[in-house]
Amino acid sequence: MSKPLIAGNWKSNKTVGEAMEWLQNFKVVTTAQVMLFVPFTLLHPLKKKIEGLHLSIELGAQDVSPFDDGAYTGAVNARQIKELADWVIIGHSERRQHFGETDAMLAQKVDQAKKEGLQIIYCVQDENIPVPLGVDVIAYEPVWAIGTGKSDSPENASEVISAIKAKTHVSSVIYGGSVTPENVASFVSREAIDGVLPGGASLDPEKFANLILCSQK
Ligand code: PGA
Numbered sequence: 001m002s003k004p005l006i007a008g009n010w011k012s013n014k015t016v017g018e019a020m021e022w023l024q025n026f027k028v029v030t031t032a033q034v035m036l037f038v039p040f041t042l043l044h045p046l047k048k049k050i051e052g053l054h055l056s057i058e059l060g061a062q063d064v065s066p067f068d069d070g071a072y073t074g075a076v077n078a079r080q081i082k083e084l085a086d087w088v089i090i091g092h093s094e095r096r097q098h099f100g101e102t103d104a105m106l107a108q109k110v111d112q113a114k115k116e117g118l119q120i121i122y123c124v125q126d127e128n129i130p131v132p133l134g135v136d137v138i139a140y141e142p143v144w145a146i147g148t149g150k151s152d153s154p155e156n157a158s159e160v161i162s163a164i165k166a167k168t169h170v171s172s173v174i175y176g177g178s179v180t181p182e183n184v185a186s187f188v189s190r191e192a193i194d195g196v197l198p199g200g201a202s203l204d205p206e207k208f209a210n211l212i213l214c215s216q217k
Contacts (some may be wrong), residue, residue: 004188004215005137005195006037007121008061008202009089014038016045023049026205030212033195035087036202037062037169038120040076043084060087063095064118066108078116088113090135091123093143099104107132121197123176127163137172139163139197145177147200152177158190181210188215 014022019042028034036045037060050057061084065075081088090113106122110132111125113120122135125143142163145152152160152175161173175187176197187193196215202208 003031003033005035006212006215007035007037007060007139007173007174007195007197008208009037009092009176009197009199010039010042010202011062011094011199012039012169013203014042016042019046019113020049022203022205023053023055026055026209030216032212034212035060037087037089040081043081047084057185058087059085060089061085062080062089062092062110063091064088064113066105066112068112071192073153078112078118078186081113082116082118086119087121088118089121089123089139093123093125093141093146097143103130110134121174123197124164125166127160130171131168135170136171137174137194139174140164140170140175141176141197142177147178149178151179151183154183154186154190154193157187158192161190162192179211181214184211184215 047059061081064081065077069077084153090109095101111157114134121137122131123139123141142152152162157175164173172194174195174197175193179196179198180201184196187196201211
């Protein structure tokens, strides 16, 4: 694959100071499409810094409100995110598990994101999870592989991703779950797998840069 999509998911990690330090230490020359999904508090400072350093990193949020502007205390909506980022992750298994997000709520989030022109990575845990219309990329992330150090086999991930593509007609599908610099090539070298969604391995700038380099072999 010539241009894999490498989407780092920082989850609930890093202060502004730590994020700035990460960027200073992130050095990579790549043809991969690199994205960073960060906490809301980091979107603005990272956007400024990425522009200042002329880095080709696309920014994304990790969640979006299912509602418009208004009386929804604590929620960050798609219009607010669009000022600062082009992408959003919707339906990560950690949102489903810890925040009780349902398929119906996630469909509302997709509608909101689309309305504002945000591009969406929609996460599914297997090929049977419903995918709302209009998502740009699907991430297949088996729950048992997330943060466990036990990744899916490239063979199985490739089979599940092919099944997802056949069912949804979404042409870009990536794999997430304990992706490392050591195993990334085994995933992106599969024809069906368009990229990866590393969590833990994106937190260290040198490890993430190495992962990106290894994805190009
Ligand atoms: P991990 O997270 O790389 O830390 O396993 C992956 C994911 O959130 O999809």
